[in-house]
């Protein structure tokens with residue numbers, strides 16, 4: 001990670017806290033690891049993202065309905081879904097420090113560290129060869145692109161990196177030959193082999209062979225065996241604490257949809273293809289908490305399961321793959337920031353899977369998954385519950401007979417609300433230099449899509465006297481049923497503008513003496529900072545036009 005992106009990420013986190021978007025949970029007790037609270041503006045932004053998703057899914061599609069299922073479910077559900085047996089990560093403990101780590105994460109970090117060493121040394125050498133580039137090589141060559149390219153070289157194709165400059169080609173070649181990079185590649189290969197073979201002993205021996213240290217201690221580590229550690233939280237239901245009463249906090253919202261699919265289908269007279277959407281909390285006892293709200297122990301998912309006739313699933317998979325990226329891009333985000341990552345290694349129940357990834361300051365990261373899950377989940381529930389999960393399809397097939405009874409196939413779209421929140425913050429955040437020849441000036445602004453902005457407009461009386469506050473409040477009262485507004489009368493106007501820029505408010509409305517005469521106000525636009533004079537009674541329409549969906 002280059003220094004600038006690292007700093008940018010730190011600044012966004014600091015900004016999120018300073019302006020009431022995200023706080024560490026239980027902060028006054030020194031926090032609770034990987035758990036976060038959303039503050040006053042964070043809660044608004046999060047709600048607006050949910051609304052945007054819900055509208056796109058449920059309101060815009062006549063054949064998709066939304067539900068809200070309980071977090072607690074019958075424990076057998078998690079046996080049927082495979083979570084009791086298989087939802088685990090390989091863990092290793094350092095016996096000296098008593099710290100626990102994900103074995104795969106330790107190895108991945110080592111792969112990255114080795115590659116970074118090679119990259120640093122090589123860029124120094126290439127910088128010397130191409131002095132006119134000075135120290136800009138890092139800007140020219142994205143380390144993440146190099147890393148991805150090396151991990152997934154396009155088979156049979158010549159080197160086709162975006163950065164086709166000679167310097168980049170030289171760098172790429174030199175990295176490949178660098179001893180540290182070579183070590184990184186061989187560790188990567190051995191590691192993926194071990195993962196594919198699910199060989200925990202091999203993971204342990206790689207950690208020893210490549211002398212991987214405890215990231216939090218300089219002492220030589222004494223590693224335990226690698227063990228599988230289940231990620232589900234469990235608790236007891238009722239008064240008696242024996243195993244029969246054990247329930248889990250759901251690790252995904254999808255199962256609440258699967259077990260209700262016939263209830264919804266029958267009560268809503270839904271015909272295939274149809275979808276069920278849900279937004280809700282999920283819980284995973286993630287061992288490595290990293291990168292702020294990217295990996296949390298309590299988080300929120302927005303999931304939609306789309307039930308289709310077997311044999312049509314690829315058509316629908318492709319449909320949702322495109323539709324979901326469109327949803328992201330409709331917010332105005334630069335397309336180059338997104339990419340698809342097609343899974344080559346599929347879970348046993350899936351016949352196609354893709355992630356939508358976003359280019360975070362720390363590299364591309366999954367935000368959403370689209371999975372073709374076949375009839376795996378519904379068949380499992382049929383087997384474990386003993387209840388029929390079939391759908392009767394009255395439509396006539398090519399042979400003139402109804403399709404009849406079958407267990408539908410499922411295409412799932414699953415997006416992490418918190419990751420989407422972080423993406424939105426990072427994408428919107430800008431430290432803008434406004435300096436002129438005679439004055440240094442800057443502002444931090446969130447260029448949030450107006451529909452997502454926590455506050456739609458702020459209303460300022462120019463001064464605290466002459467009836468201006470009363471007039472400003474009167475204008476506010478006429479608008480606040482439709483829009484989330486803020487009233488501020490403290491500080492100079494410039495300062496008040498800056499505070500609203502920092503939370504992404506698209507409009508500031510200033511009430512001055514002229515307002516008392518002709519009922520016009522100054523309307524200031526967040527992004528352009530331009531101001532115009534408009535009649536107060538048109539504000540409803542002006543704001544509405546910009547912030548309505």
Ligand code: ATP
Pocket residue numbers: 252284286293294295296297299300301366367368369414415416417418419
């Ligand atoms: P990862 O590989 O990053 O752990 P995953 O493949 O386990 O994610 P899924 O089970 O497909 O994730 O969950 C769907 C979405 O839920 C992810 O795309 C992500 O946005 C979100 N998500 C999953 N785990 C977490 C978490 N611990 N904290 C926040 N969001 C999460």
